[in-house]
Amino acid sequence: MREYEFVYVIQPDATPEREAEIHQRIDQVVADQSGRFLLRDDWGKRRLAYEIKKFQKGHYFQVNFLGSGKEIGEIERLMRIDADILRYLSVLANEAVTDVETRVVEAAKQAAEQAQRRAEREAERAAREEREKERERGLPGGDDDDEEPRFRADDEDEE
Amino acid sequence: MVDVIAKRPAKKRRRAGRKMFSRHKVCRFCADKEIDIDYKDAKTIRIFLTERCKIIPRRISGNCARHQRRLTTAIKRARHLALVPYTTAHV
Numbered sequence: 556m557r558e559y560e561f562v563y564v565i566q567p568d569a570t571p572e573r574e575a576e577i578h579q580r581i582d583q584v585v586a587d588q589s590g591r592f593l594l595r596d597d598w599g600k601r602r603l604a605y606e607i608k609k610f611q612k613g614h615y616f617q618v619n620f621l622g623s624g625k626e627i628g629e630i631e632r633l634m635r636i637d638a639d640i641l642r643y644l645s646v647l648a649n650e651a652v653t654d655v656e657t658r659v660v661e662a663a664k665q666a667a668e669q670a671q672r673r674a675e676r677e678a679e680r681a682a683r684e685e686r687e688k689e690r691e692r693g694l695p696g697g698d699d700d701d702e703e704p705r706f707r708a709d710d711e712d713e714e
Numbered sequence: 715m716v717d718v719i720a721k722r723p724a725k726k727r728r729r730a731g732r733k734m735f736s737r738h739k740v741c742r743f744c745a746d747k748e749i750d751i752d753y754k755d756a757k758t759i760r761i762f763l764t765e766r767c768k769i770i771p772r773r774i775s776g777n778c779a780r781h782q783r784r785l786t787t788a789i790k791r792a793r794h795l796a797l798v799p800y801t802t803a804h805v
Contacts, residue, residue, distance in 0.1 A: 562754070562795060603796040604756075605803070613796065617754070642795050646753075 556621040558593070558649035558658070563634060564613040564642040567600055573639060574614065581618060584629045590622030591655060593662035596669045599676070607641045619662060621652055739776025743785075751784045753791035756798050762789065767799045 561581070565574055578595065585592055598615035607613070620626070627645050634643040652658050743749060749758065762770050762777075762785055769789055772782045792798040 564795065601797075604793070604799040605796055607796060615795075644753075644791060644795055646791070 556591070556652045556655055557624055557647060558619060558621050558652050559624075559627060560617065560619050560646045560648040561627075561630065562615065562617045562642075562644045562646075563640055564603075564607075564615055566608070566610055566639045566641055567612040567614055568610075569614065569639050574616075577637065577639070578616070578618075580633055581630055584626050584633070585620045585622060588622055588626045588629075590620050590626050591659060593619040593621060593659065594666035594669070595619075596666070597673060599673070603641075610641060613641050619648065621655060621658065741776060741778035741781050743781040744778055751781065751788045753788040753795070754797070756792060759785075759789055759792050759798055763798065765802070767801050 563577075563581075565577060582592055596617040598617065600612050600614045603611060603613050631643065631645065634640045743751060752758070762775055764770060769786060772779070775782075777785060789798065793800050
């Protein structure tokens with residue numbers, strides 16, 4: 556079997572239900588073609604390097620699965636139809652996976668690691684946001700611009 | 715003051731000399747087997763792009779042919795997914 560890596564970007568305003576529906580559709584295609592689902596990684600909402608359909612951010616997902624290759628055409632067709640998909644990319648990760656079961660177990664481990672990393676990232680982000688909020692509370696007024704208040708805050712500290 | 719003026723020409727000459735014997739560059743991916751080329755890793759890919767986000771040629775980066783080839787496809791994939799820009803923002 557071949558291992559495929561499929562990355563797709565959903566528009567940032569999509570509801571969690573809508574996202575779940577898209578995931579489910581992909582999984583369905585894999586299952587229909589008797590492929591094996593390996594893992595799904597949520598990269599989170601990331602800033603796009605350039606604007607796509609007027610969106611500045613996108614919700615990135617990566618899914619790995621084992622299959623014959625027939626799945627890809629169908630998944631890509633679905634992605635093209637879906638208006639909430641900003642970008643997708645399918646890559647052949649491994650041309651010949653001989654030991655399917657080992658790979659499935661391995662992928663489960665990988666998925667667990669990714670989930671842990673994701674949780675850490677999330678915690679870090681929450682902490683940072685908390686700090687930023689506190690700083691904002693510390694200096695009242697002037698939160699219209701992103702950068703200027705920050706510089707002003709530094710100046711005040713020095714004095 | 716006098717010192718600065720005296721030093722200048724010497725510096726210039728040295729720099730011109732260095733240009734003549736360009737240091738042999740080693741492919742970064744051959745030297746360090748740990749780092750693999752991955753289109754998902756935007757940070758690493760960024761190293762091989764200029765400020766205007768053009769791909770840095772082998773002649774400058776010193777990559778070997780095989781790795782430059784892999785890097786190019788990785789960059790192009792990353793660009794498609796908007797992980798890395800095609801060019802700097804305009805307008």
